[in-house]
Amino acid sequence: xxxxxxxxxxxxxxxETDNARGIYHTAxxxxxxxxxxxxxxxxxxRENAREEFADVLMWLxxxxxxxxxxxxxxxxxxxxxxxxxxxx
Amino acid sequence: xxxxxxxxxxxxxxxETDNARGIYHTAxxxxxxxxxxxxxxxxxxRENAREEFADVLMWLxxxxxxxxxxxxxxxxxxxxxxxxxxxx
Numbered sequence: 001x002x003x004x005x006x007x008x009x010x011x012x013x014x015x016e017t018d019n020a021r022g023i024y025h026t027a028x029x030x031x032x033x034x035x036x037x038x039x040x041x042x043x044x045x046r047e048n049a050r051e052e053f054a055d056v057l058m059w060l061x062x063x064x065x066x067x068x069x070x071x072x073x074x075x076x077x078x079x080x081x082x083x084x085x086x087x088x
Numbered sequence: 089x090x091x092x093x094x095x096x097x098x099x100x101x102x103x104e105t106d107n108a109r110g111i112y113h114t115a116x117x118x119x120x121x122x123x124x125x126x127x128x129x130x131x132x133x134r135e136n137a138r139e140e141f142a143d144v145l146m147w148l149x150x151x152x153x154x155x156x157x158x159x160x161x162x163x164x165x166x167x168x169x170x171x172x173x174x175x176x
Contacts, residue, residue, distance in 0.1 A: 054166035078142035
């Protein structure tokens, strides 16, 4: 599965609705999904977590679309940054 | 850029460190990045947002690795679910 193609699929499926809703309101729905993922992790519920990981990624990609940010480009810059190696 | 390959790259680069830290502690770092992304969106700072979108995705993928969840499989299930169409 290609990340750019997935971001485009998210654009095709959700951009009109999410853009009409607005980015701040859409960001709140993203946060709701982050909370559900946290709940699944805290409960060690892998079946639910699988769903929530997907939900969070899809909402992340729609937010990137609303900000007109190419996620593949963002990741390429991340990977080229020597400061992004394990340290924490 | 392939999602499975990216998840594997994250595994190679971060799994040992993040697994040793533990999933709850790692989840807190993920939340820190979500907060930074929210700040970039709230400030309409696209340059910073590009970095934060990448950070959030990378921490999301490392959390998926710690939960032993294949993100591509999770997304495939999401996309096959007719309930996941725009409604909110």
